[in-house]
Amino acid sequence: MGKKLLIHNDNVPNIHTLQVYREHGGYASVEKALKSMTPNDVVEEVKKSGLRGRGGAGFPTGMKWSFLAKPEGVPRYLVCNADESEPGTFKDRYLMEKVPHALVEGMITSSYALGANTAYIYIRGEYFYVSRILEKAIEEAYAAGYLGKNILGTNYSLDLYVQVGGGAYICGEETALLESLEGKRGNPRIKPPFPAIAGLYGCPTVVNNVETIAAVCPIVMMGGDEYAKIGVGRSTGTKLISASGHINKPGVYEIELGLPVEEFIYSDEYCGGIINGRKLKAVIAGGSSVPILPAELILKNDKGEPRLMTYESLSEGGFATGTMLGSGGFMVYDETTSIVKNLYTLARFYHHESCGQCSPCREGTGWMEKVLHRIVEGHGKPGDIDLLWDIQKKIEGNTICPLGDAAAWPVASAIRHFRHEFEEYINNPGKIKDVKHYYSTQSA
Template sequence: MGRKILLENINIPGIKDYEVYRKNGGYTAVEKALKSMTPDEITEQVKTSGMRGRGGAGFPMGMKWSFIDKKSGKPRHLVVNADESEPGTFKDRYLMEHIPHLLIEGAIISSFALEANLSYIYIRGEYMWVYNILEKAIKEAYANGWLGKNILGTGYNLDLHVHCGAGAYVCGEETALIESLEGKRGNPRMKPPFPAVSGLWAEPTVVNNVESISTVPWIINNSGEEYAKIGVGRSTGTKLISASGHIKNPGVYEIELGMTVDEFMNSDEYCGGMMDDRPLKALVPGGSSVPILPVHYIFKTANGEDRLMTYESLADGGFVTGSSLGSGGFIVYNDTACIVRNTWNFTRFYHHESCGQCSPCREGTGWMEKILYRIENGMGTMDDIDLLWDIQSQIDGNTICPLGDAAAWPVAAAIRHFREEFEYHVRFPQKIKNRDHFVSEPMEKVRHLLK
């Protein structure tokens, strides 16, 4: 059983209510932070912890906090990114739904560290029932003196609000989120300036994800040094993983970073192995935007080392033989999965969610969707496969925000690792057309048919 930080108290009956949360150690970190620490000391503890943002990019959180402009004299803000829209990822929802005061406690400490007096939780529009849970918890925090004026008699003031978005995936990008929070269309901004200098209302702002902010109380109560002892190398601490797909035990799990992929996938404590004991075919380890891994790169890196649940190990080999931990959306596919259909499904999503601001993303995602539709429905050509490769390469790295990259990487990895399956769709269209739901032939048979 691994160390639990975020989910340690998740199964206590009534933990979402203030009284139960408080009786189980809730808000003790706020007391410690506000009464015995300075904002800079809190930031140093987060730096020491090695905590990396859990929204997908994995940027060191303490370093991000240290970038905020404290010299301009402008008000500063914390914005909690609860716009969890990455397909395959649902761990932030789980936290907010079951233990909302943990996030609020983390937001209070983080706002104090940033010397912010007005902060926001920006939640995705589809999470209305979670929005109501957060609103109730915030009212409880105000009623018990944890928010508002002169918190704990320290002279520190903080107002915290929940803002509901309109359900746009692109608003998970921090500058698009800020635009939406200001009441505008959620289009990403050009950077620089970065939000730490000019964010919400052109004032210094830090945007951090729900899981990241929820970890702060533990760091304050136990120290950054203790947090850094958990995990491996620069992948310190624990990570929430949203596990789904063809596994026996889908759900949200908290793991110590450094566990092998094999253990996480096959142990009874976590995924429990493959559903119906069918063969494993592929894995998307970090949400739909990261490259898919074929079976021979899932448990071992290209160098033959054990693949670990860490930022570094999952990325080993770059996007040729590796992938990314991303947001922790761990999607498992067995031998019945059609990679072409899966890639088409992802591409439909990214085309729909593109804000349209950049022509490579606006036009490229649309063309990739059309071409993948043709191939999946038995109307494709061999040239279409090469055209797909060319289009994704022209999107990757050529857009204002990472949505373009997120759309390109799954297509590139699918063609790189499963080109034979694309060719099978082209060479044997009748086999594809005659099935309502394509069930792939064993890859050995596919290779034989393509000879």
């Protein structure tokens, strides 16, 4: 049984209320930080912890915090990225829904560390009901003196607000999120300047994922060095993994980084194996943007060593044989899954979500969707596979934000590892039509 730091109390009745949350040790990090640590002490602990951004990029949080500009007389902001829209990812929703005070507490402690007196939680519009849960928690925190003026009798003050989005994947990109928070279309900004210099309203801003901010609480409580002992190498601490697809026990699991992938998939403590005893075919390990890997490469790397749930182990072998931990959106596909059709749903997703600013992404995502559509409908042409490869190559690295790469990688990896399936579709169009084998369901 691994250590849990974030959702260890998720099944305690009424843990969503401030009273019960406090009875289980909640808000201790606010007390400790505000009463016995300087803001810089908190930043140092986060640096020592080795915590890396849990939204997907894995950038060291302490370093991101230390980039924050601190000009005199200019407000600084902390913005929580609760836009969680990466397909396969639903951990932040779980955390906010079950233990909303864990995020509120993290926001207070982190805002104190950064010297922010106003903070926002930007949550995707579809999670409207979760925004209500958060607002309720924030209300309770104000009433208990954890928010507002002179928190716990100190001279530190903080206002915390929730802002709902309008349904746009791109707003998970931090500069698009800031645009949206300013009431505009979610078009990513050209960087530099980075938000640490010019973010919300042109002021220095830190944008962190929900899970990252929640992890600050245990780090402050146990100390950065202790936190860094959990995990393997540069992958420290615990990580929430959203498990979905053809597994017996889909859901959100908090794991210690370093857990073997095979154990995660087959152990009853986690995914509980593949449904109906079928064989594992492929996994997308870190949200839909990261490369898909066939069973043999997700369980073991190209050297035959067991793959671990860490940033480093999952990316071993580069994109030729590896993938990424990403957001921890772990999607499992059994032997009946059509990789081509699955890829089509992802290509459709990225086309729908492209903001349209950069032509390689705007045109390329639509083109890839179109080509994949004709392939899955049995009208694929010889040369379509090479065409797809060519399009994704021309998107990758040629856009303002990472959405272009995110759209390109699934196509590239599916062709790299499952080219034969694309060929089968193109060479046997008649066979595809209405064949149940190519379309797997829950009950089949």
